[in-house]
């Protein structure tokens with residue numbers, strides 16, 4: 001499979017792009033451009049006929065737009081962002097790291113592209129890998145995103161850790177005062193939520 005090398009003009013970053021993918025994207029651009037022309041070849045209107053950037057130009061601009069932080073390729077314009085980068089590409093909003101993965105590795109056969117570096121805005125192709133959703137979750141667990149708030153510190157938490165412990169301690173099956181319905185009412189929860197707490201399906205880290 002042929003690979004084409006692109007180099008950033010300002011930072012020397014290199015991107016080896018899959019030749020077949022490049023060709024496909026070029027064709028897609030041609031199709032989209034053609035769709036914006038009337039049968040006689042005249043433009044439909046000025047606004048929609050603004051041609052998408054050439055793929056090669058897009059890649060060079062991408063390389064010039066990123067800088068390295070601990071090996072991660074981060075947007076120069078917005079280096080503090082923490083979420084996935086989205087860009088308009090061939091008229092579609094796409095996740096940039098997925099596009100870079102596609103360009104450098106070929107097809108994405110799987111719905112998820114994951115980060116070895118655990119840094120969502122990073123677009124360094126060497127930090128990206130393809131995996132199933134399951135592997136994605138396992139990967140996150142293995143890396144233990146320990147700084148993600150859990151328990152009462154999570155923003156959506158309705159309970160304190162002490163209340164969770166209290167529910168587990170006082171719960172008595174079928175009891176009118178300490179059964180699921182009673183505890184649900186006492187703490188303003190759904191009965192299913194109480195069951196999950198008692199069974200340890202939720203608030204797992206609170207023991």
Ligand SMILES: [Zn+2]
Pocket residue numbers: 071072073115117118119122123124127
């Ligand atoms: Zn990275």
